[in-house]
Amino acid sequence: MSLFVAQDLVKRFGGLVATDQVSLSVGPGEVHALIGPNGAGKSTLVNLISGLLPADGGSIMLDGVELTTMSAHDRVRHGLSRCFQITSVFRGDSVLDNLLLAVQAHSGSSFRCLGRRSAEGGLRERAQELAHKVGLEDRLDRVAGTLPHGVQRKLDVALALAARPKLLLLDEPMAGMGPEDSQQMVELIARLRSEAAILLIEHDMDAVFQLADRISVLDYGKVLASGDTTYIREHPEVQAVYLGVEEVR
Ligand SMILES: Nc1ncnc2c1ncn2[C@@H]1O[C@H](COP(=O)(O)OP(=O)(O)OP(=O)(O)O)[C@@H](O)[C@H]1O
Ligand SMILES: [Mg+2]
Structure with missing residues (x-):
């Protein structure tokens, strides 16, 4: 059974659909990584999940409790914590x-x-x-x-x-780090999985493939593919839109 389930989430900014019917689940003790090119909608999705932005559609459940319309503060009380891209x-x-x-x-x-x-x-x-x-x-x-x-x-x-989160949201925990610090953060996240399920957004693909049990790939606000690391690594469209190209930031 999933600990966390987001179903058909939608977020529009004017005419732009930044989150387009996104569904995503995280099981207990699981590390689920969210990857995708710049502007794919990763941070928007995390903001919808943590309650910083109201969703235009869809639902969010954590451990049997519906969080969809709760304030960010109440979501933390119900077991959803996040680390910020800016500390x-x-x-x-x-x-x-x-x-x-x-x-x-x-x-x-x-x-x-x-x-x-x-x-x-x-x-x-x-x-x-x-x-x-x-x-x-x-x-x-x-x-x-x-x-x-x-x-x-x-x-x-x-x-x-x-x-004491049940689900920890990590938005680019390795951002701006050198290889040594990144490796230490990978080891830290690996240890944390025994305390909380983790939704990890990260551009560092070495870290993602070391840590993730499952990976979902976002592209233009939609889930392009979702599966284990082997499935994602070998997915032709994922290779084309993301893994095949050098990251430009
Ligand atoms: N507050 C906002 N108002 C208008 N458009 C926004 C807003 N926030 C994000 N967007 C747009 O929504 C889309 C998704 O942005 P988002 O920041 O979620 O992408 P991302 O995948 O996190 O990118 P990055 O890898 O660069 O962090 C982009 O086209 C962005 O310009
Ligand atoms: Mg982002």
Whole structure:
């Protein structure tokens, strides 16, 4: 059974159909990659799923709950988190403070019944656990904005994990990274699949083919093909519109 199902999603910008009847599902523990040329509609689709943009048609279900008309904030509460193409890190704050803020924002009532001391301890413990998940436990005191780009992206992932997502949306997590940082991010995403299903948008095809269980290819707002890595690699139309050509950005 699918954890996440988007059905017949539509988004129009004036006369342009940026998302054209897109259906997509993600199973528990699955990494589903979304690829396609520039302007194919990948970010628009992620914005529809996360609730940043209202859809003009279609539906979105996560774990049996219909999210289609919910606010972005409510979708996060129901288990849908995203990392942004532009990082959401507070650059002037320490890594620990960034994590504490995120943990506090998502803790709801879980620490409220404890005294103030133990509540603070609980938040701190959870923040440290998140730092550990992304390999930032040694940098808790560093000012986030002074960290290298690749490390800030890891913090961004940890902030998204603070909400304990069932589905994590990653929009170009390797953007602007060199090969070493990209490989570290691939390893991090591979570890995350045990905690959340992942919808991954990425132009780095080495990363996509290493990580994805399934790949959907968007072209002009439509799903051109969807299947496992072998199917996509050998798909003639996909080769023609995307894999065959050198990426121009
Ligand atoms: N807010 C908007 N208003 C009008 N047109 C838009 C808007 N956002 C996106 N578009 C158009 O919708 C189409 C899909 O854009 P989108 O950003 O979703 O593509 P993408 O696949 O994410 O591209 P990229 O690989 O460059 O990130 C493009 O033609 C784009 O110009
Ligand atoms: Mg995009």
